[in-house]
Amino acid sequence: MAKFRGAGDGGGASNWLAVGACVVRSSRDLELVALRDRIRQECRPRSSKREIHFKDFNHNQKRRACQIIAGQPLRFSCVLGLKNTPNAGTFVQKNQLYFYLTRYLIERVSWLCRDKRPSVPEGNGTAKIVFSRRGGLSYDGFRSYLELLKDRHETQIHWPVIDIASVDAQDHSRVAALQIADCGVSAIAAAMEPDLYGNVEASYLHELAGNIYNRRGNFASYGLKTLPPLDQANLSQQQAESFQRFR
Template sequence: MAHSYIAYIDEAGDDGLGRYRTPGAVGGASTWLTLSATVCRMSRDLEMVEWRNEIRSKLGQRAEKKPLHFKEMNHGQRIMASQILATKALRGLCVAASKPSLLAETYTEKNQLYFYLCRYLIERISWLCRDMRRLVPEGDGRVKIIFSRRGGLSYDAFRAYLLKLKNFEDPAIQIKWPVIDINGIEAQDHGKRAGLQIADIVASSITAGVEPDYYGNCELRYAETLKPRIYSRGGNYLSYGVKLYPGPDKLALTPQQRKFITLFEK
C-alpha cells in the first residue's frame, strides 16, 4: 500500500566543531547546525512542483529553470518565498543544535552529530504523522523520507543506525516506529526534487533566526512568516516543531536569538 506522507529533509549550516565563524570574518564553521523536514500528504507531492515554480516565477526569467537555493536569494526574495510557503498545505519541523554549546570530544566519529540530530528529527516526523492520521485516511500511515544528498554520508549506515535504535530498549527513544519506513529512506540530489528545494528554504529560514550573519545579526522574519506552518501541539512548538539542542535554558543567547525563542514560546 502507498505511503500516506512524504518528508523531505535538508540541513542548514555544517557539522564542524571548532573554529567558528565570527562577525566580520570570512570562513569558519557555522555556529548552528539545523536539520529540517518539510512534510505533506503523499497525494500532494506533485503540488510541490507548483509551489516551487510559483516562487521561481517571482525570481525572474533567469531563475525559471534553476533549482531554488535560499543562499542565492536576497532578503526580499527570501521574504517572498517564505510568504508563499506559509500558504501551502505543508508542515515544517526542525532540530537546531548550538554547536559551541556542545562538547566536541563527545562527537568524534564521522557524522555522529548529524545522526544524533536526525534521531530527534525522525522522532518528531513520526509524531506529526501519527497526529495527522485522522485527517489523512489515504495510504498505510507511513511516511516516505527523502534526504537531500549529503557528501560523505552513507545512507545505508543511517538506515542501520535507525534499525539499531528500533531494537534498542530505551524509553528516551520515542520514535513511533510503525510510521517510519526505514527501508524506504533514500537520498536524491537537491535539483531533482521540488520538495528538497522547499525543504532548503524552510531549513534556512529557521536557521537565519539564530545564526548571525557577516554583520553579527540574526534575521527572524522568515521564521516568523513560516510559523503558521511549523508543527506544534496545543501551541507547544519548542517540544515539537522547533527542537533546540541543548535546550534553551542551557544556551547563552544574544538578545536577537532570545527573540527567536520568544517567537516559538507563544
C-alpha cells in the same frame, strides 16, 4: 580545534547545524512542483535553472519565498544543534552529530504523522523519508542506525509510521519537495545563525510560523527543537527575541 564564525569575522564554520524536514502528503507532490515553480518565477524570474536554493536569494526574495510557502498544506520541523558546546567532544566520528540530530527530527516527524493519521486516512500511514543527498554520508549506514535505535528502544520514535527500508536520498535538483524543505529549514536557521555582523534574521521564521509543527502552541518540543535547550544556549538578545513567540 574547529574555528567557528564570529561577529566581524567572515571565516570559520557555522555555529549551528540545522537538520529539518518538510512533511507533506505524497498525493501533493505535484502541488510542490507548482509551488517551487512559483517561487522561482517570482523570486528569480531570469534564472535559467528550474531548481531553487534559499541561499541564492537576497533578503527580499527570501522573505517573498516564505510568504508564498506560508499557509500551504505542509509542515516543517527543525532540530538545531549548537556545535561549540562543552560536550561537543562527544561527537568526534564523521556525521555523528548529524545522525544524533536526525534521530530527534525523525521522532517529531513520526509524532506528526501519528497525530494526523485519523484525519488523513489515505495511503498506509507510513512516512517515506527522502534526504537531500550529501557527499560523504552513507544512507545504508543511516538505515542501520535507525534499526539499532529501534532495537534498543532508546528513542520516542513512533516506529509504526517509519518505513526504515524506504529511507532514500535524491539530488536536490531533482525533487521539488527537497527544495521547499531547504527553504523552510534555511529560513528557521537564519533566526539562529549570526551573520558577519553578529545579526540574525527572524522575519523568515515569523512568516512561516503557521507552517511549523506545534501542539497547542508548543513549538519548542516539536517543530523547533534546539540542543541545548534555548534557555541553556547562551543566546544573544536578537536570538532570544527571534524565538520568544515560539517558547
